[in-house]
Amino acid sequence: MTTIALAGNPNCGKTSLFNGLTGARQRVGNWAGVTVERRSGQFQGPNGPVEVVDLPGTYSLAAQSEDERIATRFLAGPDVDLIVNVLDASNLERNLYLTAQLLELGRPMLLVLNMADDAARRGLHLEPQALAQFLGVPVVATVGNRGEGLQALRQAICSAAAGRAMARRPDYGPELEPAIAALEREIAQEPDLAAFGPTRWLALHLLEGTAEAATAVAQGSRAKTILARVRSLAGQQAVDGATLLSEHRFAFARELAERCLPQGQRDLTDPSARLDRVLTHRWLGIPIFVAVMVAVYSLTFAAGKAPQEWINAGFGLLQAWTRAHLPPGELASLLADGILPGVGAVFSFVPVIMLLMGCVAFLEDTGYMARAAFIMDRPMHLMGLHGKSFLPLVMGTGCNVPAVQATRTIDARSDRLITILVIPLMSCSARLQIYILIAGTFFPPLQAALAILAMHFLGFGLAMAVAKALRLTAFREAQATFLMELPPYRLPVLKGTLLHMWQRASSFVGRAGVTIMAGAALIWFLTNYPGNANRGWRDQLHRQQAAVRALGLAAEEEAQRLAVLADAHRSQVVNSSFAAGIGRKLQPVLAPILDPDGSRPEAWKDGLALSAGFVAKEIVVSTMAVVHHSPAEGLGETLRRQSGHTSLTALGFMVFTLIYTPCLGTIGMILKESGSFLWAGFSLAYGLGLAWGMAWLTVLGGRILGLG
Amino acid sequence: MSQQEPRPLSTLLPGEEALVYQVLAKGRIRQRLLEMGFIRGARLKVEKLAPLGDPMELVIKGYHLSLRREESQCILVSEETG
Numbered sequence: 183m184t185t186i187a188l189a190g191n192p193n194c195g196k197t198s199l200f201n202g203l204t205g206a207r208q209r210v211g212n213w214a215g216v217t218v219e220r221r222s223g224q225f226q227g228p229n230g231p232v233e234v235v236d237l238p239g240t241y242s243l244a245a246q247s248e249d250e251r252i253a254t255r256f257l258a259g260p261d262v263d264l265i266v267n268v269l270d271a272s273n274l275e276r277n278l279y280l281t282a283q284l285l286e287l288g289r290p291m292l293l294v295l296n297m298a299d300d301a302a303r304r305g306l307h308l309e310p311q312a313l314a315q316f317l318g319v320p321v322v323a324t325v326g327n328r329g330e331g332l333q334a335l336r337q338a339i340c341s342a343a344a345g346r347a348m349a350r351r352p353d354y355g356p357e358l359e360p361a362i363a364a365l366e367r368e369i370a371q372e373p374d375l376a377a378f379g380p381t382r383w384l385a386l387h388l389l390e391g392t393a394e395a396a397t398a399v400a401q402g403s404r405a406k407t408i409l410a411r412v413r414s415l416a417g418q419q420a421v422d423g424a425t426l427l428s429e430h431r432f433a434f435a436r437e438l439a440e441r442c443l444p445q446g447q448r449d450l451t452d453p454s455a456r457l458d459r460v461l462t463h464r465w466l467g468i469p470i471f472v473a474v475m476v477a478v479y480s481l482t483f484a485a486g487k488a489p490q491e492w493i494n495a496g497f498g499l500l501q502a503w504t505r506a507h508l509p510p511g512e513l514a515s516l517l518a519d520g521i522l523p524g525v526g527a528v529f530s531f532v533p534v535i536m537l538l539m540g541c542v543a544f545l546e547d548t549g550y551m552a553r554a555a556f557i558m559d560r561p562m563h564l565m566g567l568h569g570k571s572f573l574p575l576v577m578g579t580g581c582n583v584p585a586v587q588a589t590r591t592i593d594a595r596s597d598r599l600i601t602i603l604v605i606p607l608m609s610c611s612a613r614l615q616i617y618i619l620i621a622g623t624f625f626p627p628l629q630a631a632l633a634i635l636a637m638h639f640l641g642f643g644l645a646m647a648v649a650k651a652l653r654l655t656a657f658r659e660a661q662a663t664f665l666m667e668l669p670p671y672r673l674p675v676l677k678g679t680l681l682h683m684w685q686r687a688s689s690f691v692g693r694a695g696v697t698i699m700a701g702a703a704l705i706w707f708l709t710n711y712p713g714n715a716n717r718g719w720r721d722q723l724h725r726q727q728a729a730v731r732a733l734g735l736a737a738e739e740e741a742q743r744l745a746v747l748a749d750a751h752r753s754q755v756v757n758s759s760f761a762a763g764i765g766r767k768l769q770p771v772l773a774p775i776l777d778p779d780g781s782r783p784e785a786w787k788d789g790l791a792l793s794a795g796f797v798a799k800e801i802v803v804s805t806m807a808v809v810h811h812s813p814a815e816g817l818g819e820t821l822r823r824q825s826g827h828t829s830l831t832a833l834g835f836m837v838f839t840l841i842y843t844p845c846l847g848t849i850g851m852i853l854k855e856s857g858s859f860l861w862a863g864f865s866l867a868y869g870l871g872l873a874w875g876m877a878w879l880t881v882l883g884g885r886i887l888g889l890g
Numbered sequence: 891m892s893q894q895e896p897r898p899l900s901t902l903l904p905g906e907e908a909l910v911y912q913v914l915a916k917g918r919i920r921q922r923l924l925e926m927g928f929i930r931g932a933r934l935k936v937e938k939l940a941p942l943g944d945p946m947e948l949v950i951k952g953y954h955l956s957l958r959r960e961e962s963q964c965i966l967v968s969e970e971t972g
Contacts, residue, residue: 242925246918276927276951390921425913428924432932432951454954455937458947467941556956560942563958569945663919663961664945665926668954 184343185233185261189253189284190268191277192239193549193669195296198678199268199326200236203336210685213252217857227340235262241276243283245387245394248595254394257287258379264343268294271301271308271323272670274442278435279428282352288380291319291349292342294335295442298323300670304452306443313442318349321442327675352434358426361415362386368411372402388412389423454549454670462553471557474550475576482538483580483611489533497526510724515714516706524702527798528695531583531847532687538577538584539686540679542591545573547674551591552666559664565646566653567604568597568662575601575645578608579638582844586851587686596660600652602852603865604645606844609638612799616839619803623818624832633833637840644841644872694850701846705797708764709790709805713755723751753811756790762809765789775834775877778885782826784810788835798845830884834877841873894969899934900946900962907935908967910950915964927951928965 190196201208204223213220221236237256238249245251257265267284269277274295284291295301295310302308310321322338324331354362365385369375378384378398387395389412399408416423460466501518508514545551551570559569567575570592578585585605592598617637621630713719730743756762765786769777777785787809795802803817812820821827827835843866844852853862896911910932913923927950928934934950945958 241922244921244925246921273953276953279925279927424921424924425929429929432927432929458937462938462940462947464938464941552956556940556945556947557942559956559958560940560944563944663922664956664958665922665961666956668947668956670954 183231183233184227184229184263184340185235186264186266186339186343187235187237187257187262188266188268189237189257189280190239190296191241191270191280193667194239194268194270194277195326196236196239196268198675199294199296199324199332199335200234201675201678201681202326202329202332204234206681208681208685210689212857216248216252217855218248218252225336227336229340229344232336232339232343240280242280244390245392247593249593251394257284257289258383262289264339265289265291266294266339267291268296268326271295271298272304272306274439275432275435278438279431281438282431282434285317285319285349285351286380286383286386288347288351288382290342290345290347292338293317293319293321295321295323296326298331299325299328300672307445309442309444312444313438316350316441317438327672327678352431354427354430357419358389358430361418362389365389365408365411365415368404368408369399372404372408374402375399386427389415390427391416391422391424452670454668457671458553458668461550462556467553467557471554474545474554475573478538478541478545478573479576479580481541482534482577482584486534486537490530493530493533494526497522497529510720512714515710516703519710520703520706521699523706523797523801524699527702527847528691528698531581532691534581535584535587535690536683536687538588540683542573542588543679543682544674546591547672547679549669549671552668555666556668563664566650566657567601568592568594568664569666571597571601571649574605575608575642578605578610580611582606582608582610582848583690583851586848586855587690589855593666594660594662596653596657597662599856599861600649600657602855603652603861603868604649606848606865606869607641607645607648607841609641609840610799612845613637613839615800616795616802617836619806619818619821620827620832620836620839623821624827624829633836637836640837640876641840644876648868648872690851690854694847694854697850697853698846701849702797705761705794708761709756709759709794711760713758716755719751719754723747749808749811749813752808756805756808757787761793762786762790765793771874775838775874775881776831777826778831778881782831784825785831787825792839792842795839796843796846798847799839802839830881830889833884834881837880838873838877841869841876843869843873896966896968898963899936899948899965899967900959902936902967904936904938907933907970909933909970911966911968913965915961919961919964923961923965926955933970934967 188196188200200221200223203225208221208223211220212218218238223234224231225234235256237253240250240253243250243254243257245254256262265284265287267281269281281293293313295308298308308323310323314321320338320342322331322335324335353359362382362385365388366381369381369384375384375398378395384395384398388399388408396409399405419426461470501522504518504522505514508517545554554573555569558572562569562571574585574588577588582605585608586602589598589601592601614634617634621633625633726747727744730740730747735743768789769786772789773780773785776782776788790809791802791805794805804814807814807817810820810824849862849866852865853859856862902908910928910930912930913920913928915923932950934948937947937949937954939946945956946962947954947956
């Protein structure tokens, strides 16, 4: 089978070309060992299937970022038969810089002048044949997002893949070329270095001073000779190797661009600049940005609410059906209370994930995302974040799970990780239900509203503080630059956006889903055992229920009495469970917050409800009803009577709830997006520590002020 | 034909044009700036500043790019001669 690699700059329309070439038959996975997405697909050529691999978009192959390392390794590796270099035809010179580097690999190559319509609209007359002749490489013009030129491209790919590389390469001039040749001779004597790529390729990387090349050479026996030669060469030049090479490459790129555009760059109008006069305007820029945020937020969480409720209702019906049709016992309990809520939790995130990722893809493809980052970067950067961190943080107040996925737009890994790690501090809508219950029960109405509002501000403030702290400690070494292209505004292709939404949702269900289900099953076990296995209790419940049925009451009253008995049994099971035991053991740890006076014998039940809330914060309220043995409607009343909370411990409880741990869905997503158990574990651990500290300060401060 | 002293890119005002004189940054950032077109003699034009004063938008090699003050401080530019 023939394998081709699609390489090109970000924003060159590579993805829509990839979609056009392969159709919907795509495989989405990860590159080995990293969290960068690997997309591949196939199309049928005359001589059999052609495998297309979409490489991450890069400006260069200097192997400075994760994306570049992946692209470089794959392109220099043994799997590629043909490199298809996609170029934005309306921005040729900069795009051709990468071409200059790709040509150094000495592989069969094909150039694609994509978005040829854009170039024509900007008054550029492309001459692909002139470029092809000069370079010795086939050149095809396409309009990827409208599918124009795809057939010609497929044909060109098939014939080019069979050909040999006979292309012109950049010439580095009379000073550098002899030096490169000398270095090549040294490298050629070390056969192990062939794995890095052609000798010239490695020689150029050494001159450029890339760390990967130096490491590759350092392992060999001729390391000293080679590195000494590189150093002496560097000493001879007035400027460093990287500068010289990039200057020659740009000169080469300019020459190619001139061949392709013999009439010159007649840049008449730039419609994007006109739009930007409004969209990034000094006064209008921020209000427009706020309006876009509001629109994305409402679209995601208002429109996402209905399908989310249908999914929850559907799983509720399944649970009821399971309970009604399976013989009551441990199996029914496992299915109805352990597995189905877990699966339900996974699927209930799907609508918001699809909607938010659709919006994000739309903003990215139109080019507005870069403008949004441009507008918001100053305050975000001050706090150790990136302009692109703002949108995920705001979306986190709706739901943390899709917010973590929305960080994919952030390019630098350190910026992305910091953003991911502080998102759980943004108070999501599930936590709001807990605040409403607690604040509504223990505060007068106005104070309750203020307390709820305060939680959101506290969360945001802590997110900023933690981000800054992470930037100054764990991520101090990682220098992230802001060099960000502001690509021309373009209309996205609906098909591409829909495909993207589908891929995002399915990768969440597939990869984060397992974590969430396992966690849900674990919590089920901890909150239901050993009581669930106690036959004595179950038999007692059945005897009592049989006695009620024997009374021959009206159907309604009978059902009510049966439910009361079932609730009592459930309370008994949960309150004697392993989780309750843990809750009691943890009581001394949580006592300074939840029971500072030692006057709340029921304080451990808070800990139990919070542990159950690890699955999803929505569960905290329903668990409180179970552990306090209260009907759901009268829960506030029951809490006021039984729980012994003062308004101060209630506030401490709210602060703890805000921070203590990301829910399982978020943890699963963090695990998937960071690719690291370490960071997922860290987000859990620092959350618990910070929650304890902040809640303790709240209670302590309150007592000093004479409250509670 | 007067040529003024090279000065940091960050001191340019929106609408001003200049030529890249030298990239002072080191390491990764230097490499990235070079690849993005900040090579000696490249012409650039400052388009605007973000509404909050930072970052800066400029046009170089025919495309729009934004960079923070801490990066634009590391690039020396010279006025066009002529």
